[in-house]
Amino acid sequence: MRLYLTEGNPHCLKVVAAVELTGSRCELQFVGVEERVVPFLAHSKLPCLQLDNGNYLFSTNAICQYLFTLRGKEPSDLTNQWLEWEGTELQTALSGALYMAVVQGKREEAAGALQKKCAYIDQSLMKRSCPFLAADAITVADIVLWGALYPLLSDSTFLPGDLKALRSWFERVCAVAACRKAVESILKGKGLQALKPYLQKQPAPSQRAETPASNEPEGGESADRVLTEEEIGAAAESWSKGLSAWPKPKPIEHPVLPQPNEKNVLITSALPYVNNVPHLGNIIGCVLSADVFARFCRLRNWTTLFVCGTDEYGTATETKALEEGLSPQQICDKYHAVHAHIYQWFGISFDHFGRTTTQRQTEISQDIFRRLLDRDFLLQDTVEQLRCESCQKFLADRFVEGTCPFCNYEEARGDQCDKCGKLINATELKSPQCKICKGTPVVKSSKHLFLDLPKLEARLVKWLEDSMVSGNWTPNARFIARSWIRDGLKPRCITRDLKWGIPVPLEEFKDKVFYVWFDAPIGYLSITANYTDQWERWWKNPEQVQLYNFMAKDNVPFHSVVFPCSLLGAEDNYTLVNHLIATEYLNYEDGKFSKSRGVGVFGDMAKETGIPADIWRFYLLFIRPEGQDSSFSWSDLLLKNNSELLNNLGNFINRAGMFVCKFFEGRVPEMELNDDDKRLLAQATWELRQYLQLLEKVRIRDALKCILNISRHGNQYIQANEPWKRIKGTDADRQRAGTVTGVAVNMACLLSIMLQPYMPSVSASIQEQLLAPPQCNVLTEEFVCILPSGHQIGAVSPLFQKLETDQIESWRKRFGGQQPDEGSANQSKTEAKPAAETKAAVAEDAGKDADPQRAKQLAEEVTKQGEVVRELKAQKAEKAVIGAAVTKLLELKKQLVLAEGKTPEAPAQKGKKKK
Amino acid sequence: MVEKMLLELLSLEKSLGLKKTNKYSTQGDKVPVLQTNNGPSLIGLTTIAAHLVKEAQQKQLLGSTAEEKAIVQQWLEYRVTQIDGHRGKDETRIILKDLNQYLEDKVYLAGDNFTLADILVYYGLHPIMTQLSVQEKEKYVNVSRWFNHIQHYPGIRQHLPSVVVLKNRLYTSGH
8 A cells, every 4th residue: 555645734644643553554655735646536635545456545534444444443333423524524614724823824713713613522522421532442533533633732722721521632642652653754843834835735715614704693593492391380480479589689889899708790891092982893892791791790689890991191192192282181181081971872881980090090000010029020121212312202113203124115113114014123214213303313222121921920820720710711812811821921011211101110210101001901900999999809809809801802911911910920919800701803894993094983973873872782792793703784783673673672572562551551461371371481581591691601692692582482472372363352362362461561571671781771761661660670590470460561662763774875885984075975965856866866876886795695685584584474474574574675685786786676566566 | 405415314214225214303404413212313414324324234335345445435525525515616527527537447436336425426416417418418428327327226316306318429529
């Protein structure tokens, strides 16, 4: 036999390991990547095995199995299943992950792409509690999966620590001599990088295979679960207890302080930098996510403190101040107010929204600094820097311009060249220029202080491992923290030659201030200190307090490595982060938000659209970039508003209330529960418990689905029982109508509580309409009858408004970063005009706006919606429901025509009659 | 996609003469799952198919020698990764070209014996073959010959419509 291989080809690992393990007599021959060995295949396929009779095997898994079969080890159902899974599922994810990690250098995305597959193997191993995948001894399945995974998992950052079963299996197989030999012969001690030349020659795997930037939740709508009799019985019993068994909501008295023997939750949201207006991505990334969680904790009666504030010191503020001709403090005052106003509009429930330019901030930062100094965790070193003699100051990178040393671009900045994109040290610039006075700065050396991270590394690693095991860190946070440790920690400069900052309290350094990264996270402490004198009960109390940090993923290194090192080194029993919740990025219509290009919706503009804050909250939370990037899309916002809020949630709550008003004079009727009702209660209880579990793990987006599932069940329930017909029937029918109405209106009340973290104003208006007792605002694991029969409800009105396509389209244009003159031309077009002219204008617009990508997406949506309509018709659903679905379909079709750049044809009505 | 696979498995059961009807479900709307009476369920088309063959005591369909077994496994894998995973006309053409070359000197995929590989690759190719023009079927003459042979193999075609393959060439070999 002769085995053909290529160096650095990941598929070769498993076959070589199989040759070694089975002791097969086989000649190994290395050939070039492109070499065609198998005569009947048009493209190179390696590795491949030439048999003694001249035939070829070209499938790596079949080769491995063949070698095992020759040794009498026949395949079993289980080994077959692993091999099939490897070929179909794992390889798709893996080829993408390897490409991202090795060729594109996107290690984190690579880990994300592989995460689910790793978890699947881990679970299978745990379920069988065997040391190997298919048996107690090693089989072909272990070799095949090990070989596939080795290139990535051998780098410990890709092997999540919480997947213990996977980790020990992997280490077990790695220790097998045959596997070690295979690694040596294919990777030649170069690890992952050995694959680069090979992978670069491969076509880029289609990314959509594993990680589509989808806004749809995983798993989709939960299928109808099978409920046990016990569950149904228990749900009915809880229901009958009513509010008497309900805990009272804990009143909030400021200052909120941790209580012994209670759950004390301290929540921070990353401090937004003061000199910019936050965009929707910033808002969902930290403050809004943290707000949902804080509201949830309060509903669970946990002692909760939620703090945030603006981060105000640093060069960027100084620059902005120069631009606007104000003092740094004036700039901070101005933008702090802008931030505070935006968050207030979004309904963010901070207990305190502070800022970092306070006396407290100076005191606490200097205290931590002194403690680090006393404990010998700071180093001194000289740094070469540019100094402008006429301005009498050292120039921060942003204050210098000059000629790029790499490409000779004349307006390179002090830290980076905008033309060639290379990073620059300001001292390397040719003919540097001070941006303030245009003078020529000179190179001077300046003394600086460094935090000795390497000295703190051992403590940090121990703390990190503990925190990650006991706490709830999002996978990206775990990954980023581990990569930093793996790449090795270096001392980090904590001082700057600036004026706008906290002075370094040492005579020798009196002209210097702290680097913002050093003091910004201390802002959490000082902001709390400005809220209460007893701030140390929160921040020096790790035994009683659980600390949650919310942020976007770019902030993870500071919160997981650098800041904890400061606090660990200060040795003052600080509360360190237990749960680090990092989101991925939110894109805008498949691009990036950009203030300078005017692309995207920024905090202050959201209000101008006239869409209520709660709708923004709902949509942003619905697409929260949990686990992968997601994107804001106007047409999706319209769709989600009209389908999920208007037709599902709003429709259910409104109907439940209307039936009480219309048929029972506004009083909740008598309820006699039958088995169907009890089943519904059990279903709602199950969703409620899911919701609690998910939110406890801060899976905010997934938990929102539970709310929508309950109202979906509710709609089906009303549909199936038709109280509007039964109310006109016999006594028994009328009784039934009463029960259904009573159960439905109580479900609406439950929904109002569950909805509160997401949509606080909508929640309040539901409770106002239902006149729900304020003491119902607690979340427990039970669904009880909150509104007993005889309870009087108030006036009922619709909760949501329909969003129209033309409205949405005009916003899409307005926030799309187009040229201003074009924008205003469009605006004048949309003004009232005779019908004929409008049509012409639309046609003109249409041609210009042809957008193939959007058209493709819309075409898919049209197909989907078409299926929905057919389904509804087949099930003989209520006319109104079908009507709404048809309207949506027609709307989508209209959009599609526009996106294809065609003129909309005959009015929708005709099309409808044809059917 | 998964519905097609379930139909294939039901047809395979009939072809194999299996009497008792197995219970099937699906995983993630793309992979078939077999609920077995004794032991955990089996996941994946080729895994389940191989299991059914063993259940029907027709192990020869999985190959008789070590080499034949490996070749059968190889084409089963080819079916679920290449044929099912193909995207667009170009990849279809490569599949047909490779198979045509491979089948030039063979009666069946594993050589001289009819195996499970023939059955599953036949099912997998069916939608592609129905799309081909007469001219294309002539171009991939070995695939067409093999395909026609398998669809007339007793008890195999089951739920699928027959694909017409002309025996006399219409186009001269110049094309």
